[in-house]
Amino acid sequence: MTATTTDEVSFSPYDSAIIADPYPVFARLREEAPLYHNRELGFYAVSRHADVAAVLQDHETYSSAKGDILEIIQADIEVPSGVLIFEDPPLHPLHRRLLSRVFTPKRIASLEPQIREFCVRSLDPLVGSDGFDVIAEVGAQVPMRAIGLLLGIPEAEQEAVRDAVDNSLRTEGNQPMTMDQTLLDGEAFGAYVDWRAANPGDDVITQLLQAEFEDETGTVRHLTRDEIVLYVTVLGGAGNETTGRLIGWFTKLLADHPEQRAALAADRSLIPNALEEVLRLEPPGPFMCRSVTRDVEVHGTTIPQGSIMMAIMAAANRDPRRYADPDRFDVRRPDVQHLTFGGGIHFCLGNALARLEGRVVLEEMLDRFPTWTVDIDRARLASTSTVRGWETLPVRVR
Ligand code: HEM
Numbered sequence: 001m002t003a004t005t006t007d008e009v010s011f012s013p014y015d016s017a018i019i020a021d022p023y024p025v026f027a028r029l030r031e032e033a034p035l036y037h038n039r040e041l042g043f044y045a046v047s048r049h050a051d052v053a054a055v056l057q058d059h060e061t062y063s064s065a066k067g068d069i070l071e072i073i074q075a076d077i078e079v080p081s082g083v084l085i086f087e088d089p090p091l092h093p094l095h096r097r098l099l100s101r102v103f104t105p106k107r108i109a110s111l112e113p114q115i116r117e118f119c120v121r122s123l124d125p126l127v128g129s130d131g132f133d134v135i136a137e138v139g140a141q142v143p144m145r146a147i148g149l150l151l152g153i154p155e156a157e158q159e160a161v162r163d164a165v166d167n168s169l170r171t172e173g174n175q176p177m178t179m180d181q182t183l184l185d186g187e188a189f190g191a192y193v194d195w196r197a198a199n200p201g202d203d204v205i206t207q208l209l210q211a212e213f214e215d216e217t218g219t220v221r222h223l224t225r226d227e228i229v230l231y232v233t234v235l236g237g238a239g240n241e242t243t244g245r246l247i248g249w250f251t252k253l254l255a256d257h258p259e260q261r262a263a264l265a266a267d268r269s270l271i272p273n274a275l276e277e278v279l280r281l282e283p284p285g286p287f288m289c290r291s292v293t294r295d296v297e298v299h300g301t302t303i304p305q306g307s308i309m310m311a312i313m314a315a316a317n318r319d320p321r322r323y324a325d326p327d328r329f330d331v332r333r334p335d336v337q338h339l340t341f342g343g344g345i346h347f348c349l350g351n352a353l354a355r356l357e358g359r360v361v362l363e364e365m366l367d368r369f370p371t372w373t374v375d376i377d378r379a380r381l382a383s384t385s386t387v388r389g390w391e392t393l394p395v396r397v398r
Helices: 016-020 023-032 049-057 070-075 091-102 105-110 112-126 134-139 142-151 155-169 187-198 204-210 225-239 241-256 258-266 268-281 351-368
Strands: 035-038 043-046 131-133 212-214 220-222 287-292 296-298 301-303 308-312 380-383 388-392 394-396
Touching: 016 380, 035 301, 043 049, 043 287, 049 308, 070 287, 070 308, 091 204, 091 212, 105 351, 112 134, 112 142, 112 351, 131 134, 134 142, 134 241, 134 388, 142 155, 142 204, 142 225, 142 241, 142 351, 187 204, 187 225, 204 225, 225 241, 241 258, 241 268, 241 351, 241 388, 258 268, 258 351, 268 351
Parallel strands: 043 308
Antiparallel strands: 035 043, 131 394, 212 220, 287 308, 296 301, 380 388
């Protein structure tokens, strides 16, 4: 089968009807246009599970060096070294290794008591109320606190830093991102890096300031201030809204499936699998892009070098070739592995933190509000260039 034209199936990431419910279009792409070409917006797209996984694994053909966001690749801007999400080998493993050294499973696991305490502090005052906006009260709070803890940003300053980073990724009214607001404008964190240089602590910024590493020229050196600012901007940008959207999606899906929520309340050991099912069905980041480094044939069509390839994880996660009854939400689903955290060398470095935050918030929600319902008329779904999910999600808890 060959790529279809935009006249047959049309997918634009800026179409608000598609953002509201992209799954019918994704199903058509999978079946009718396994290699889709949007000539107007200038990208190709794959949507079947095997194809999306193959693109993510093949970083030689599908490069991240120009970015992984459609508008950033199209703008063809120079991305500075150190933004590992926008790097290929040999630079990428260098920076990934360095960040992995400070982003250890032990450090992530050690955050659980403090993350739980945040949740308790946020949710306890809401007990006895009629309801609240889950995003405002926890979805926008917990991820910021977790990253703040990791980076050693003082609690009083965390909100301002989160807003600066989120705004750098935000677009209004589903419009394409403009280039004066890219991820690379990282000064939100600059002041904290300077402050930590003078006030070392037990945190990621201090460790990055102290770390020695061998750079691409073979020189053993410390990271520069600007490199550290970029590292932590990437962490803030990658870990805030994405995890907030996960919290919104499980709140919505479990309200829609009260019998499955009751099963989780009765047997907490089901929660990790339930979170994977939420991530599979409603990925906070539905797709990402790559630039094509050589002419490559996909489904019988040659994609020219220099093209943009979009990998639609949200479509792959519901591919009937891979999942039984793929649109069904089932917290006990055995075939729950998904592509929501990506794949290959860029597989999400923060996945353990996101899973930890999701589990703790869900446990604390179930403890206090086991029968929440969603006030859908007041809810607001939004989409930026990187995430799709609930921006406002009011729940009734009485
Ligand atoms: C990479 C998703 C939470 C840090 C990625 C990628 C995806 C992703 C799809 C791959 C991007 C690409 O291949 O171009 C998510 C989702 C999250 C989440 C859905 C929440 C549910 C987090 C958190 C952090 C984080 C909490 C850290 C605080 C990173 C970093 C990378 C990354 C540093 C770049 C890894 C690399 O390029 O080697 N994430 N993420 N993420 N994520 Fe996450």
